[in-house]
Amino acid sequence: MGLTHTAFMEEDVQKGFDPRLARRFFTIVWAYKGLLFLGVGLLMVFRLSDIAAPWITKTAVDAFMNRPDRPVEERLNGVHWLALAFLAIVLLKIAANYAETITTLLIGQRVMHDLRMRVFNHMQSLSLSFFSRNPVGRLMTRVTSDVSALNEMLTSGLVAIAGDIITLAAAVAVMLHYDWRLTLVAFAVVPVMLWGTRIFRRFARQIHRITRAKVARLNAYLSENLGGMKVVQLFRREAENRRRFDEYGRDLYRTHLRATFYSAVFFPFVDIMRATAVALVVWYGGGRVVQDRITLGTLIAFIAYIELFFRPLRELAEKYNILQSAMAAAEKIFSVLDEKAEIVDPPAPEPLPDVRGEVEFDAVTFGYEPGHDVLHEIAFRAKPGEMIALVGPTGSGKTSIVNLLCRFYDVRRGRVLVDGHDVRAVAQRELRKRVAIVLQDVFLFTGTVAENIAMGDRSMPRASIEAAARAVHAESFIRSLPGGYDARVSERGSTFSAGQRQLIAFARAFASDPRIIILDEATSNIDTETEMLIQDGMKRLLAGRTSVVIAHRLSTIQRADRILVLHHGRLLESGTHAELLRNGGMYARLHELQFEAEAPAPAPGV
Ligand SMILES: Nc1ncnc2c1ncn2[C@@H]1O[C@H](COP(=O)(O)OP(=O)(O)O)[C@@H](O)[C@H]1O
Numbered sequence: 222m223g224l225t226h227t228a229f230m231e232e233d234v235q236k237g238f239d240p241r242l243a244r245r246f247f248t249i250v251w252a253y254k255g256l257l258f259l260g261v262g263l264l265m266v267f268r269l270s271d272i273a274a275p276w277i278t279k280t281a282v283d284a285f286m287n288r289p290d291r292p293v294e295e296r297l298n299g300v301h302w303l304a305l306a307f308l309a310i311v312l313l314k315i316a317a318n319y320a321e322t323i324t325t326l327l328i329g330q331r332v333m334h335d336l337r338m339r340v341f342n343h344m345q346s347l348s349l350s351f352f353s354r355n356p357v358g359r360l361m362t363r364v365t366s367d368v369s370a371l372n373e374m375l376t377s378g379l380v381a382i383a384g385d386i387i388t389l390a391a392a393v394a395v396m397l398h399y400d401w402r403l404t405l406v407a408f409a410v411v412p413v414m415l416w417g418t419r420i421f422r423r424f425a426r427q428i429h430r431i432t433r434a435k436v437a438r439l440n441a442y443l444s445e446n447l448g449g450m451k452v453v454q455l456f457r458r459e460a461e462n463r464r465r466f467d468e469y470g471r472d473l474y475r476t477h478l479r480a481t482f483y484s485a486v487f488f489p490f491v492d493i494m495r496a497t498a499v500a501l502v503v504w505y506g507g508g509r510v511v512q513d514r515i516t517l518g519t520l521i522a523f524i525a526y527i528e529l530f531f532r533p534l535r536e537l538a539e540k541y542n543i544l545q546s547a548m549a550a551a552e553k554i555f556s557v558l559d560e561k562a563e564i565v566d567p568p569a570p571e572p573l574p575d576v577r578g579e580v581e582f583d584a585v586t587f588g589y590e591p592g593h594d595v596l597h598e599i600a601f602r603a604k605p606g607e608m609i610a611l612v613g614p615t616g617s618g619k620t621s622i623v624n625l626l627c628r629f630y631d632v633r634r635g636r637v638l639v640d641g642h643d644v645r646a647v648a649q650r651e652l653r654k655r656v657a658i659v660l661q662d663v664f665l666f667t668g669t670v671a672e673n674i675a676m677g678d679r680s681m682p683r684a685s686i687e688a689a690a691r692a693v694h695a696e697s698f699i700r701s702l703p704g705g706y707d708a709r710v711s712e713r714g715s716t717f718s719a720g721q722r723q724l725i726a727f728a729r730a731f732a733s734d735p736r737i738i739i740l741d742e743a744t745s746n747i748d749t750e751t752e753m754l755i756q757d758g759m760k761r762l763l764a765g766r767t768s769v770v771i772a773h774r775l776s777t778i779q780r781a782d783r784i785l786v787l788h789h790g791r792l793l794e795s796g797t798h799a800e801l802l803r804n805g806g807m808y809a810r811l812h813e814l815q816f817e818a819e820a821p822a823p824a825p826g827v
């Protein structure tokens with residue numbers, strides 16, 4: 222199940238209302254205070270016109286319909302005008318509702334965009350250690366679904382709740398103003414109502430949580446299977462996977478059915494409560510009308526207000542869930558935003574003018590986790606233009622040395638120097654402008670081949686791009702692509718072979734014209750056919766630059782000025798190919814092993 226699974230499972234979190242998070246979210250929304258005030262104003266108009274409508278009916282009944290003492294002409298006229306007023310108020314309400322919805326959507330979308338940008342920018346500024354701690358799937362949900370959850374909190378949650386509070390408060394105030402006794406009678410059902418809502422909310426929350434977990438399980442299973450389709454088909458796991466998917470799917474639909482069952486019980490319950498309240502009002506209020514304590518209009522208005530009062534209660538449980546998910550999302554987003562970059566530029570960076578390309582490791586000790594060092598007292602120096610090769614078993618610390626040179630991590634002790642400047646004393650951008658790195662697993666971005674070679678530099682002329690490709694022998698393969706340099710690169714360059722991706726990466730490195738170049742096992746992926754080309758391309762790429770080359774295939778690095786042999790994070794041997802062979806140490810043994818493996822087996826009997 223691995224990372225995808227945890228990335229999905231982690232979403233199954235809910236959180237109660239947290240004023241600290243809410244306040245922080247609000248400071249982001251506050252950037253749109255103009256729109257916000259407009260929205261709140263429209264919300265008031267919308268909700269208060271809701272409250273005003275029954276008042277018009279009441280006036281029509283009490284002042285005109287139910288007044289046989291007044292002249293008929295006057296009564297007809299009054300009813301006529303009040304009917305128009307009623308229509309006007311309802312139209313106003315609809316218009317305000319419409320405008321308010323648009324305003325809220327606008328605020329929501331803008332806040333979402335802001336948040337996405339903030340999280341994205343912040344993530345880009347974070348150190349690599351953050352990304353090795355957090356799987357990509359999880360970080361993606363920060364920028365996508367967590368941000369949407371916050372938007373929902375704003376549009377369906379907070380605004381709706383604010384509106385409901387306006388309606389409830391205004392309805393109660395008007396009812397109390399008309400007749401407090403009747404109000405109390407009408408609200409006799411409220412305790413029962415609250416009790417029922419609490420129970421429902423508890424079930425709803427539980428079922429909501431279960432549903433999310435089941436959806437997560439289904440998603441994880443699906444993504445894993447789609448990703449691993451090759452293996453699935455190769456091992457003919459289709460039937461078994463179908464069975465599992467069927468099981469998870471059925472489980473999910475049963476859970477949904479249960480959820481539907483609860484709401485199917487709850488909504489009629491609210492309707493019964495409302496009907497009971499109306500019945501109580503008709504019974505008690507009717508009596509009071511007969512006794513002439515209240516007017517008929519008041520009774521009619523009361524019935525309308527009860528409708529207004531119960532409507533928001535129906536959706537309360539649902540909104541509560543939205544709020545809870547949004548709170549959890551807010552917490553996760555803010556925790557990313559609070560993440561501090563571990564690698565930061567010094568307050569006053571030393572300038573790095575005209576780098577010559579001297580690299581020095583001065584007794585460097587380093588570890589990714591506290592208390593566990595993976596490099597011990599590493600010391601070496603590369604003069605400008607020299608080629609340094611790193612050799613050693615997997616896990617011996619080769620890549621870690623590269624990571625320190627690019628300052629993706631900071632040393633624990635010692636110093637990494639470029640042209641005599643401690644890499645911690647210069648700006649990261651300046652340092653990385655001078656260093657290019659080609660990894661074994663070349664990362665291509667969506668766009669064209671040319672864009673991938675030029676990388677960040679939009680202004681790079683086509684001629685430089687082509688020159689770079691030509692220099693590393695990538696030209697002929699690129700020309701053969703449909704569209705040549707303008708051929709589209711699909712997701713991560715999956716349509717290219719490993720060797721082709723490598724050539725593009727060489728061209729990319731060449732185009733950036735670095736003083737220092739790092740190849741991390743960049744040549745181990747190459748088929749023998751391209752090997753010669755690559756070897757020559759690599760030679761041209763490295764010419765005149767300082768280079769650090771990591772390669773499994775020792776033939777690649779024989780001409781290095783110095784070969785460093787690492788073992789368990791320690792520098793075991795160093796020297797030229799010839800020197801190390803003469804020493805008869807670990808390098809000589811490795812070389813012998815590879816030579817045996819690569820040389821054709823001797824014919825029997827010879
Ligand atoms: N991001 C990381 N977090 C924690 N430990 C790591 C990380 N990357 C590498 N290591 C550990 O550091 C050691 C050296 O790894 P590395 O430099 O990648 O070796 P090499 O490139 O020689 O195969 C290994 O023990 C590895 O498990």
Ligand SMILES: [Mg+2]
Nearest residue numbers: 619620621741
């Ligand atoms: Mg490595």
